[in-house]
Amino acid sequence: xxxxxxxxxxxxxxxxxxxxxxxxxxxxxxxxxxxxxxxxxxxxxxxxxxxxxxxxxxxxxxxxxxxxxxxxxxxxxxxxxxxxxxxxxxxxxxxxxxxxxxxxxxxxxxxxxxxxxxxxxxxxxxxxxxxxxxxxxxxxxxxxxxxxxxxxxxxxxxxxxxxxxxxxxxxx
Amino acid sequence: xxxxxxxxxxxxxxxxxxxxxxxxxxxxxxxxxxxxxxxxxxxxxxxxxxxxxxxxxxxxxxxxxxxxxxxxxxxxxxxxxxxxxxxxxxxxxxxxxxxxxxxxxxxxxxxxxxxxxxxxxxxxxxxxxxxxxxxxxxxxxxxxxxxxxxxxxxxxxxxxxxxxxxxxxxxxxxxxxxxxxxxxxxxxxxxxxxxxxxxxxxxxxxxxxxxxxxxxxxxxxxxxxxxxxxxxxxxxxxxxxxxxxxxxxxxxxxxxxxxxxxxxxxxxxxxxxxxxxxxxxxxxxxxxxxxxxxxxxxxxxxxxxxxxxxxxxxxxxxxxxxxxxxxxxxxxxxxxxxxxxxxxxxxxxxxxxxxxxxxxxxxxxxxxxxxxxxxxxxxxxxxxxxxxxxxxxxxxxxxxxxxxxxxxxxxxxxxxxxxxxxxxxx
Ligand code: SF4
Numbered sequence: 001x002x003x004x005x006x007x008x009x010x011x012x013x014x015x016x017x018x019x020x021x022x023x024x025x026x027x028x029x030x031x032x033x034x035x036x037x038x039x040x041x042x043x044x045x046x047x048x049x050x051x052x053x054x055x056x057x058x059x060x061x062x063x064x065x066x067x068x069x070x071x072x073x074x075x076x077x078x079x080x081x082x083x084x085x086x087x088x089x090x091x092x093x094x095x096x097x098x099x100x101x102x103x104x105x106x107x108x109x110x111x112x113x114x115x116x117x118x119x120x121x122x123x124x125x126x127x128x129x130x131x132x133x134x135x136x137x138x139x140x141x142x143x144x145x146x147x148x149x150x151x152x153x154x155x156x157x158x159x160x161x162x163x164x165x166x167x168x169x170x171x172x
Numbered sequence: 173x174x175x176x177x178x179x180x181x182x183x184x185x186x187x188x189x190x191x192x193x194x195x196x197x198x199x200x201x202x203x204x205x206x207x208x209x210x211x212x213x214x215x216x217x218x219x220x221x222x223x224x225x226x227x228x229x230x231x232x233x234x235x236x237x238x239x240x241x242x243x244x245x246x247x248x249x250x251x252x253x254x255x256x257x258x259x260x261x262x263x264x265x266x267x268x269x270x271x272x273x274x275x276x277x278x279x280x281x282x283x284x285x286x287x288x289x290x291x292x293x294x295x296x297x298x299x300x301x302x303x304x305x306x307x308x309x310x311x312x313x314x315x316x317x318x319x320x321x322x323x324x325x326x327x328x329x330x331x332x333x334x335x336x337x338x339x340x341x342x343x344x345x346x347x348x349x350x351x352x353x354x355x356x357x358x359x360x361x362x363x364x365x366x367x368x369x370x371x372x373x374x375x376x377x378x379x380x381x382x383x384x385x386x387x388x389x390x391x392x393x394x395x396x397x398x399x400x401x402x403x404x405x406x407x408x409x410x411x412x413x414x415x416x417x418x419x420x421x422x423x424x425x426x427x428x429x430x431x432x433x434x435x436x437x438x439x440x441x442x443x444x445x446x447x448x449x450x451x452x453x454x455x456x457x458x459x460x461x462x463x464x465x466x467x468x469x470x471x472x473x474x475x476x477x478x479x480x481x482x483x484x485x486x487x488x489x490x491x492x493x494x495x496x497x498x499x500x501x502x503x504x505x506x507x508x509x510x511x512x513x514x515x516x517x518x519x520x521x522x523x524x525x526x527x528x529x530x531x532x533x534x535x536x537x538x539x540x541x542x543x544x545x546x547x548x549x550x551x552x553x554x555x556x557x558x559x560x561x562x563x564x565x566x567x568x569x570x571x572x573x574x575x576x577x578x579x580x581x582x583x584x585x586x587x588x589x590x591x592x593x594x595x596x597x598x
Contacts, residue, residue: 014359015358015359015457017565019563019565019566019567019568020565020566020567023545023567023571024544024545024546024568025545025546027207027208027546028207028237028244028248028546029244030210030211030214030244030247030248030251031211032211042566042567042571044566064359065358065359065362065392068358068359068362068392069294069565070293070294070544070563071208071292071293071294071296071308071309071310072207072310072311073208073211073292073310073311073312076310091359091362092362093362093392094326094362094363094392094394095294095308095309095310096310098309098310098313099310099311099312099313102310102312102313103312152192152193153190153191153192154191154194154324155191157190157191163312164312164313164316164324165215165219165312165315165316165319168316168319168320168322169221169316169319169320171188172187172188172196172320172322
């Protein structure tokens, strides 16, 4: 399994789309690693500088409907190659969410109050996810939150297998 | 409890139930284009799994950037082309025969009621217009689809959208779906299939139904679906005439797929469109929609007519009706990209291409082009485009550019006036 803990990058907006995560003009790259520098390039958020802020983070915490728009899995790979394997949100667009688990990564849905509570910890927050026990802890500003989360058994199997291709190649 | 059309399709295609919440389906068609497929191909080759589950069920097109514009897009096309040949995929469409996937594949008869279809493209929902379950997926799902002919989905939930009344003159499926996306918001149908019902849908031709279903994803919907009926059967007749004795027989079979009256829906909504006026987007999200009357006077630099939403022959006819005998306003660039070679050829025969050219339009070959800001009409920073496409995201048609989505008639009218306007007043 991949690493599912580290520093948090907060993206305080709903409906962040995959064009903002990786603009279409970079879809001509045929290797995942080449996408790396362009992560979140078109996302306009106050005080957010993708070059500076993504490098420090391993976990993203955001609001609702993250990853809407185009089906491009590039939006997942661009996080993967930047060592971000977890996105935590109130909700995800269907295709983005499936792409995350298909790559053995985590798209974790938490209720709005839990997301609010993580945001309230401050700007310097670290999160550790325990997949097997369906828990996460978030620490920041001298406080620690212990939250439970739901992962469906199939999604967990995909994470354990390292993705859908490995799972499907074995089973079908 | 009755079943929805999607539940019926899931039941008849069930391969596996890997958890309480998921089903793995057998696929009838896997569609591929050159932007999202090459990485899947490279990965399969690397893993020593360079094969396909069934070459006849895989449909391939180079459409997003064609002819290739640089070395990178040429390589993407080459990877796809070489792979199609070495895997004996005969339904492969290259330059000269290619067109925008969601316009080309229905035209070739590849989509049938009751089918399961995936493609590495979010607007795959378009094909639900035929009563199929058609969903956009990422590259890994596509890769498994190519290799194994299966795809996993969470169990479907459906919402029922009744479109009632009569569509006024000059108001189109595009206006209806923009209005519905506005009402639902970009998240309103996430993880749901949007079933379109009602007298307005019944009266629509297949091209309008495709426009309607095309933008289901803009409300987050997994797929847009229309119940397959006589209109569907007549459109498909050249492809299915060996399977059925009569059109009536086809219609009768299609009807067995229809959602049952007592099927379970998460939501049921009714829109009466009798008073609807032309709509357009104003912001960077497809649910930011106003009437063209409210947006009247917004200046535009470019008009783009094309795409899987509105690049079909009926769309060109509508735009040409506005453009006939008129010219683009000074300073406005017009680009027409007929969605397929057949659309192009038909438009030529009908004299439509001449009307566009006389109005000052540049006519490009069939391609996605400027729709996703990769070629053929990318905007400069600060420029504005009146477009018949489906996405107005920040940067979509070029960094710093702005897109207003609207119907072909509205876009043509904006070109003539140089600003957004009510085409019915022209
Ligand atoms: S026309 Fe635009 S929306 Fe349609 S498939 Fe091409 S890029 Fe995607």
